[in-house]
Amino acid sequence: xxxxxPYPRWIAHxxxxxxxxxxxLAAFRLGARLGYRMSECDVKLSADGVPFxxxxxxxxxTTNGVGNAGNLAWRELALLDAGAWHSAAFAGEPLxxxxxxARYCIANRLMLNIEIKPTPGLEALTGTTVADAAASLxxxxxxxxxxxxxxxxxxxxxxxxxxxxxxxxxxDEWEPDWLDAALSLQCAAVVCNQHLWDADTxxxxxxxxxxxxxxxxxxxxxxxxxxxxxxxxxxxxxxHVFDPER
Numbered sequence: 001x002x003x004x005x006p007y008p009r010w011i012a013h014x015x016x017x018x019x020x021x022x023x024x025l026a027a028f029r030l031g032a033r034l035g036y037r038m039s040e041c042d043v044k045l046s047a048d049g050v051p052f053x054x055x056x057x058x059x060x061x062t063t064n065g066v067g068n069a070g071n072l073a074w075r076e077l078a079l080l081d082a083g084a085w086h087s088a089a090f091a092g093e094p095l096x097x098x099x100x101x102a103r104y105c106i107a108n109r110l111m112l113n114i115e116i117k118p119t120p121g122l123e124a125l126t127g128t129t130v131a132d133a134a135a136s137l138x139x140x141x142x143x144x145x146x147x148x149x150x151x152x153x154x155x156x157x158x159x160x161x162x163x164x165x166x167x168x169x170x171x172d173e174w175e176p177d178w179l180d181a182a183l184s185l186q187c188a189a190v191v192c193n194q195h196l197w198d199a200d201t202x203x204x205x206x207x208x209x210x211x212x213x214x215x216x217x218x219x220x221x222x223x224x225x226x227x228x229x230x231x232x233x234x235x236x237x238x239x240h241v242f243d244p245e246r
Contacts, residue, residue, distance in 0.1 A: 005188075005211055006143045007111055010234055010244035012036040013216050014055065017237030021086040022062060023053035025096045028104055035244050038111035040215075040235050043098050044119055045126050050074040051098040051133050057119055061085070063095065070119030098130070102137035102145075113235075115170065116149040116158065127157030135162040148191050155185045168213065171196065179208055189213055189232070194222055202229050 015027025016034070023041050031039050042055040047070060059065030063080040065072070074097070083093025098114070105112050114134060118126035131147060138144045149155050150170040158167060168189035169182045174196060182190050182205075189211035192201075197214060205212050213233030214226055223242065226234060236242055 005232060007113075007146060007233065008037050008244065009232060010036060010038070010236065010242065010246075011113055011213075012039040012239045012244075013235050013237045014041060015039050017239045019240060021083040021090050021093050023055060023096070024082055024090070024093045025100065025104060026083065026090055026093050028101060028110075031239055032108060032110060034239050036239055037109075037244065038113065039105075040113040040115060041101065042115045042117040043126075043130050044117045045070060045122060045129055046074040046077055047071055048073045049129060051130050052077060053096050053098065053101065055117060068119065070122065098133055099137055102134075106138070106141055111143055112145040114145045114147050116147060116151065116154040118149075118151055118154055123151045123153035124157040127151070127154035128161045130154075131158035131162040131165055134165060146189070152181060152185065155187070159186055168211075170215075174201075179204060182210060183208060191215060191233070191235070194226060197226065197229055197231060199229070202231065 012031035014022035016030040020027035020030045028039055041053050043051050044054055046052055054069050057068060059069050062085055063082045065080045077095050080095055081092055082095045083090030116127050116130050134145050144165050146166050146168060147158050148168040148170050155167050166188040168191045169187050171178055171190055171192045190205055191213040194214035194217050212231040214231055215235040217223055217234045217236050218238045
């Protein structure tokens with residue numbers, strides 16, 4: 001890493017990839033034990049405006065809840081089991097608030113990539129709320145979290161609310177205006193589906209002064225390709241396979 005880009009190359013996807021229930025404190029602890037100094041997570045809002053970690057809009061896949069997560073208040077979400085779906089060893093693991101993860105990361109000198117994952121229709125509100133929370137929680141910390149999103153409205157709201165926090169545009173498929181969008185949002189980086197990077201797209205992003213990250217990279221051949229392109233960040237599920245100090 002460099003003074004202008006303080007983040008490590010290796011980033012644990014949703015805390016610890018597939019080794020623990022995603023987006024839980026158990027996952028962050030496991031990723032840290034395996035040597036990862038940075039993790040990625042997904043953050044959305046409860047019905048009463050509490051930023052918490054969950055990837056899907058609905059609860060069924062990763063909890064014992066039902067329905068749209070954004071329709072429930074935090075006091076209801078806090079009662080759900082977010083670990084039993086993964087394995088019996090994690091049964092009873094709860095959903096976790098962003099402030100809890102922030103305290104854990106700060107106490108252990110870990111870095112965080114916060115993907116703003118809004119409930120549909122709440123893109124701007126989620127961007128503002130998450131950015132304000134991040135600025136408050138990491139106040140005085142040397143390395144702030146990196147805010148990312150597929151939703152441009154969320155990143156724009158985050159930019160307006162807390163312009164000093166670093167941002168990155170998530171891209172799953174190239175759109176003609178991808179580079180202009182990243183620059184207009186004053187992003188420090190773009191985070192792409194790994195297959196989108198090639199010599200041309202790397203050159204264009206580099207020339208624009210952007211850093212280059214990739215998701216979700218789970219095989220050695222892809223790692224070598226991305227290292228050969230001199231990209232800056234690799235988000236992986238395979239935290240038990242790839243040594244983050246390599």
